[in-house]
Amino acid sequence: MSKMLSKIQWMKLLVPIVSVVLGLLCGAIIMVAAGYNPLLAYGSIVQSIFLQPYYTGETIRAMIPLVLSGLAVAFAFRTGLFNIGVEGQLLVGWFASVAAAIVFEGLPKVILLPLCIIAGGAAGGIWGFLPGFLKARFKVHEVISTIMMNYIALYTTSYLIKNFLYTEGERTPTIPSAASLASPTLANLTQGSRLHWGFIVAILAAVAMWFILWKTTRGYELRAVGFSPDASKYAGMNVSRNIILSMTISGIFAGLSGAMEGLGTYQYMMINSTFTGIGFNGIAVALLGLNTPVGVILAGALFAGLQTGGLTMQSVAGVPVELIQIVIALIIFFVGSSYVIKWALLRFSMRGHKN
Amino acid sequence: MPYAIEMKHIRKEFPGIIANDDINLQVEEGEIHALFGENGAGKSTLMNVLFGLYQPDEGEIYVHGKKVRIADPNDANRLGIGMVHQHFMLVEKFTVAENIILGREPTIHGRLDMTKAVKIVSDLSEKYGLDVDPMKKVEDITVGMQQRVEILKTLYRGSDILIFDEPTAVLTPLEIKELIDIMKRLVKEGKSIILITHKLKEIFEACDRCTVIRRGKIIGTIGIGETNPSDLADMMVGRKVNVRINNAPYEPKEKVLEIRDLTVLDSRKVKAVNQLNLTVHGGEIMGIAGVDGNGQTELVEAIAGLRKVKEGAIEINGNDVTNHKTRKIIEAGLGYIPEDRQKHGLVLDFSIGENMVLQTYYKKPYAFAGVLNNKVISKKAKQLIHEYDVRTPGEKTLARSLSGGNQQKVIVAREVDRSPQLLVAAQPTRGLDIGAIEFIHGKLLEEKEKGKAVLLVSFELDEILHLSDRIAVIFEGRIIDIVNPKETNENELGLLMAGRKKEEAQA
Known part of the structure; x- marks a missing residue:
């Protein structure tokens, strides 16, 4: 019995790994079809991330908001909610910080x-509280309301910047250095990348998610309500x-996540005409990371690495940088079709079992 | 004459468990054949093999004497094997007729011929005495009628061998009687029936022969005329079954639950509980007898604070808990075994350990300053698993993977261990096998003997009669009579439940 359980857990772990491999493989096929050399392209990504400090720094820098966004999605998901509004919460957090x-x-x-970090977190918190309240009080589905809140955030922050800052x-003007997460030490260490102290915040947040959900009574309640609102209500918990x-x-x-962009990467906020995409990538990061804190960090590293290293792909192998977006999309596609992968793995392992 | 179905040396293995081990089953033409065994004995696996949902690892299947290979349910259908599943597979938004013809629709010029469909359904329902309204939507008809639709579906597809998978689990006593009549009529029309069940009563009322299966093996096949319920029960469980009855002296103590003039509305805002009065004392089991839908569910939910009380008052241990929060009521001394164990009693994706502290996780010693003490929780769970004989590899196993009986044991363990003054048990043994029923009845009686008050709501009259010290009959939201179980019988109770007054019932 315990053997079977571990097999199921293995299977769970294998799905994202197989998805990544398949995504890279399909990306390679597309490159070959378009007349590029995939080995050279992928090689340049690996080479740049691991051997060129600038790209290493930029990868970690890109990881910070991705991991925080992924944690946001994963946390809500663990409690049975689908937070599509990470993008909007990120924007208001960025602005507030x-x-x-x-x-x-x-x-x-x-x-x-x-204070600035707290302001960013608080603004995001309010932006999450509203759809939560609407759902608990009026049964407004959180997917709908968070999507709406994204637009409100996008245009409201633009308006506020235009009129006040x-x-x-x-x-906006550049923030005073007393509020900045940027670090000359880290920049020097990585040949002038924008790496900043925000990675500590991201790691603390991952630990916080783990601690809250699995070590506290509040987290126990949150997970119970996520799995079964009915049973939780019967046990005397307050579902709303x-x-x-x-x-x-x-x-x-x-x-x-937004505060890290404002205080770390950019040191200001621009008037965004479209979404940053980080919040939406957070959904993919959470999905690939199986909604676990460690998984989210690993998935965040992968996506950040592909995006940052993808830039060198163009100069070294001549592959258009857009192709890396296709690879990312393919990975997400394969994670999404995890059922097929599980089925194939099961078939495969059963055949191996019989022989 | 060849057998309608003959299964030889069937073996089916799942990782870690042999569900069917060298099984031989013979079903004669025109008989109702019971497949009898505890939950998890391998009955459903065997039938899923016959219906093509599973492939056997070994063994052969013969239908009407011909060796066949059944790769999927379509093969089974072609061979005339139909299955009425325990959980109905109906499209709720479709009409009865639409559901029946689904997948094999009569057409006219390439378009759906609804007139013909309705006629086919009416003809079928008349021929076999299966009363349905072809034009009604499935979501608007009773569970009993939905089941008849399932039966008609198999008949429409030309099945002459029908498998019923625990068909009575969802039915009221009256509907069960109707179903048995239907099965007898089907057999008279030349069909053969396999009835999967763990209820003795049905076997003796409906079946011709019975095959007993235990832990994946056949124990034997026996004619119903040659056996009796007690022997058959022993055969199924593999040891002497001890039917518990309440024979401890009835010594009621102080009032624990008092309900005064209680009115509760149901989801459609109709009065489901209407000016109800009831008192339950320590040291007694109060049985609530009634036909489903007479306010039992709403009454229990109101006691637990899950449904708003419109008028009246509820007191537990002298404390008014009317319209209090559920947690307050639990803390005031309520233990509650809910009707729907999977939906309301357990968080299925939580481990057994986590489920064991579903109401107490925030209290010492399970938590301190908002942080869980997983070691203590784990230890407690292990202790309860042992004490309540929950069959599981360990406390980390998900509640979802337990059998129904073991899930119920987890709930009973949790509720009884908190030692509440008032234990409300709603349908505590529904769908369970004899071994588990015996265990849970024993626990309810122990609570009574400890001086606790037990409110038992059940549709099983046997259960009510065996366990209760007093029986309150509920009808249209009121308690219309309270009777002594020693001075009444099923017939009288049945009449009371139908709303007749006692004097009329005795006349």
Whole structure:
């Protein structure tokens, strides 16, 4: 019996791995069909990420918001909710952190930096709280309301920047260094990449997710409500409160993701005409990472690596950088069709068993 | 004459378990053949092999004397084998007729011929005495009628061998009687029937022969005329079955539950419980007898704080808990075994350990300052698994993977271990096999003997009669009579449940 269980768990782990392999393989086929050399292309990605400090730094830098967004999606998913609104929560978090930095300019770093990070998390939290409240109180489906909230966030932040924090170049002024996560040390270490201290925030957030969900009574409740709202209600839990709480915590993770962009990568916020895409990639990261904190970090690393290393693919192998988006899309496709992969793996392992 | 079905040396193995081990089964033409065994004995596996859902690892199948290979349900259908599943496979938004013809629709010029479909269905339903309304939507008809639709589906596809997979689990006593009449009529019309069941009563009312299966092996096939219920039960369980009855002295103590003039609305805003009064004392089992849909569910939900009380009051241990939060009521002394164990009693994707503390996880010693103490939870779960004989590899196993009987044991363990003053048990043994029923009845009686109050709601009259100290008959949301189980019988109770007053019932 325990042997069978471990087999099922193995299977679970194998699905994302097989998906990644298949995605890369199909990407290679497309490259060959288009007349490029896939070995050279993939080789350039690996080479740049692992041997060129600049790309290593940029990969870790790109990981930070991806991991936080992935955690946001995974946290909500673990409690039975589908938070499509990470993108919007990220935007308001980004804005709030930058706005706080500019408004409170002059405060010492020990106060200002935590304040800005908290502001970003809080703004995301509010943006998650609203759909959670609507769902708990009026049964508005969170997928619909979070998508709407994304647009509200996109245009509201643009409006606020234009009217209150505008500066040359369609953006806010640069934040004071007392609010910045950027680090000359880290930059020097990685030949001038934009790597910043936000990676510590991302790691802490992953630990927080694990701790909250699996070590606290609140997390026990959240998971119970996620699996079975009915049984939770019968056991005396407050289902509505847990839905709101879950969306709020998820929103905080997403808001932090935005704060990392504002305080770390860019040091300002631009007027976005479209979504950043990071929040949506968070869905894929969570899915590929099986909604576990460690999985999200690994999946975030993979996506960040592909995106960053993909830039060198063009210069080294002449492969258009868009192709890496196709590879990412293929990986997501294969994870999505995990049922087929599980079926194939089962067939394969059974045949092996008989012989 | 060849057998309608003959299965020889069937073996089916799943990882870690042999579900069917060298099984031989012979079903004669025109008989009702019971396949009798505990939950998890391998009955359904065997029938799924016959219906083409599983491939046997070894063995042969003969239909009407001819060796066949059944690769999928389509093959089974072609061979005239039809299955009425326990969980209906109907499209709720479709009409009865649409459901029956689905997959083999009569057409006219390439278009669906609904007139013909309705006629076919009416003819079939008349021929076999299966009363249905072809034009009604499935979501609007009773469970009993939905089952008749399932039967008609197999008949429409020309089946002459029908497999019924625990068909009575979802039916009321009256519907069970109707179903047995239908089965007898089908046999008279030349069909052969295999009835999968773990209920003795049905076997003796309906069947000609019975094959007993235990832990994947055939114990024997026996004519119903040559055996009796107690022997057959022993055969199934593999040891002497001890039917528990409540023979501890009846010494009621102080009031534990008091319900006064309670009115509760159902989901359609109709009064489901109407000015109901009821008192349950410590040291007694109060049975609630009634036909399904007379307010039992709403009454229990109101006690547990899951449904709003419109008027009236509920007191537990002298504390008013009317319209209190469920957690408050649990803390006031309520233990609750809900009717739907999978939906309401367990978080199926939680481990057994996590399920064991579903109401107490936030309390010491299971948690301190909001942080769970998984070691203590694990230890408690192991202890309860042992004490309540839950058959599982360990406390980390998901509740989903347990059999129905073991799932119910987890719930009973959790509720009884909290030692509540009032234990409400709603249909606590529905769908369970004799071994598990025996165990749960024993636990309810133990609680009574410890001086706790037990409110038992059940559609099984036997259960009510065997266990209760007093029986309250519920009809249209009111308690219309309270009777002494020693001075009544099934007939009288049946009449009371239909709304007759006692004087009329005795006349």
